Amino acid sequence: MTSTLRTGNTDSERGRPTAQVDTAETGQGGLRRDTGAGTWRAGIRRVIRVGSRPGPWKRGLVLAALALLLGLFMLLHAKIPNRIGNLGSLAETLLPWLGLFIPVLLAGALWRRSASAVVALLLPVMVWLNLFGGLLGDKSHPGGDxxxxxxxxxxxxxxxxxxxxxxxxxxxxxxxxxxxxxxxxxxxxxxxxxxxxxxxxxxxxxxxxxxxxxxxxxxxxxxxxxxxxxxxxxxxxxxxxxxxxxxxxxxxxxxxxxxxxxxxxxxxxxxxxxxxxxxxxxxxxxxxxxxxxxxxxxxxxxxxxxxxxxxxxxxxxxxxxxxxxxxxxxxxxxxxxxxxxxxxxxxxxxxxxxxxxxxxxxxxxxxxxxxxxxx
Structure with a gap:
């Protein structure tokens, strides 16, 4: 522990110099080290940051919304109007390929560690399987006239x-x-x-x-x-x-x-x-x-x-x-x-x-x- 004497201005009333003493721990090179209060404050900040992070159900809400929209798009494809550019027929022509968005959204949900996005993906998965799951297997039978x-x-x-x-x-x-x-x-x-x-x-x-x-x-x-x-x-x-x-x-x-x-x-x-x-x-x-x-x-x-x-x-x-x-x-x-x-x-x-x-x-x-x- 060292004491540093700093001489201030002369007290005009008492006629003697004033002294201010600051006490601190100094390390190598004379750099000032925190005595523990700084470490305590940093820990508090870390706790606050961790506590303020969204949980797995609050992360990836945009991904969850996209998953729900994808599922609804496939589920309600017959309701898509054809009035503008035959959009309904185009969507139905390419309907099986919309399933490719599912693994893309799943990768994003895992990367964001978003439980809400993973759960939301159940909708497009179930809709796609309902529409096309029957085509994944071989339904042929031997024979035929x-x-x-x-x-x-x-x-x-x-x-x-x-x-x-x-x-x-x-x-x-x-x-x-x-x-x-x-x-x-x-x-x-x-x-x-x-x-x-x-x-x-x-x-x-x-x-x-x-x-x-x-x-x-x-x-x-x-x-x-x-x-x-x-x-x-x-x-x-x-x-x-x-x-x-x-x-x-x-x-x-x-x-x-x-x-x-x-x-x-x-x-x-x-x-x-x-x-x-x-x-x-x-x-x-x-x-x-x-x-x-x-x-x-x-x-x-x-x-x-x-x-x-x-x-x-x-x-x-x-x-x-x-x-x-x-x-x-x-x-x-x-x-x-x-x-x-x-x-x-x-x-x-x-x-x-x-x-x-x-x-x-x-x-x-x-x-x-x-x-x-x-x-």
Whole structure:
């Protein structure tokens, strides 16, 4: 302990100097050290800081709110209006992919150690599993009386001969093709003739069959014919027939078969999710199926949309998806290089789907899809 004497000013009244003594602990180099009061104050500050930190239920409230909004968005997707840019249909088209936000939000909740965010994530998890959990497993069954397949062969397909060869090797009893250009039609007819003795083509859609066909006619689905993406042939652009109906004679009786290629759907800044042509053609096709007298019906084709999209309510209210009933996984079919949506569909009525799968890629930008059905 050292004492420091400091001389102040002279006291004018007493006539002697004043002294002030400060006592402190000094360390090496003469630096002043706290005697304990500073340490005590620092401890108090630390306690206050710890006590003022939000608990696990108060942390990550923004993440919790985002999780709840995600769950409500998926739960109420049918309530999203289509008035602005067909936002509802766009959301329903991409609905399965909204599940990718769940692990992102979970990582944020764990990083923030937020119990409220983790609990809030239960809503989107439960909603997503309710919507798509059934697609995660394999629901296929062995067997089936008939194998049907559908493929948008692509107007820009540079190898129609190879595509025909691959499709013939699939073993399908009924094979529907869409986007058959006038130039490629003879190549498909020649390449499939050996495997399929019966076939019919109307406009840009056709059906190749191992079973006799009858009562074939075009179906008017009222398309905007200038909207077909990827078309290079002027004749193909102006061909008005994009759907047909025929009857296949099976051992169990007649089977009504529809082949359709609905209008295109596009996303752009001006119109948003543009589906006017597709939606009109879906309504027209739904009316044609409603008028069908045969109890057993199969619809094969490129619908340019998923069955979750409300635009297909007139069709899905009468037919069910073979893949939803008997598929393995999501069965995405487009684009072929990295499929993100299933727009190529096999829908049935009066027959039982036993299995559903995608075939290997061809020269098209779509994957072929197939299903096994039984009576």
């Amino acid at each position: 008939l194998t049907v397949a559908s493929h948008n062969v692509g107007a820009g397909n540079l190898d129609p001969v190879g595509t025909a060869r691959d499709l013939a090797a699939s073993g399908a009893d009924l094979l529907a093709l869409e986007e058959v250009t006038p130039q490629a039609k003879p190549l498909y007819e020649e390449g499939l003739a050996k495997a399929y003795p019966y076939h019919t083509v109307r406009g840009t859609v056709g059906l190749w069959s191992k079973l006799p066909l009858s009562d074939t006619r075009p179906v008017d689905i009222k398309l905007n014919f200038g909207q077909l993406a990827g078309t290079k042939s002027a004749d193909f652009k102006t061909d008005s027939t994009r759907a047909l109906r025929t009857t296949a004679a099976t051992d169990q009786g007649p089977l009504a078969v529809y082949v359709a290629h609905l209008g295109s759907a596009r996303v752009n800044a001006r119109a948003g999710f543009w589906t006017d042509s597709r939606d009109r053609s879906a309504q027209a096709l739904g009316k044609a199926i409603a008028a069908e007298q045969n109890e057993r019906v199969v619809l094969l084709g490129d619908l340019n949309g998923t069955t979750d999209d409300r635009a297909f309510a007139d069709i899905t209210s009468q037919l069910r998806s073979a893949h939803d009933a008997a598929g393995d996984g999501f069965g995405f079919s487009w684009p072929a290089k990295f499929p993100v949506v299933r727009i190529d569909q096999i829908l049935v009525r009066g027959v039982e789907p036993e299995s559903s799968w995608s075939l290997p890629a061809t020269g098209s930008d779509h994957l072929p899809v197939a299903a096994g059905i039984s009576w």
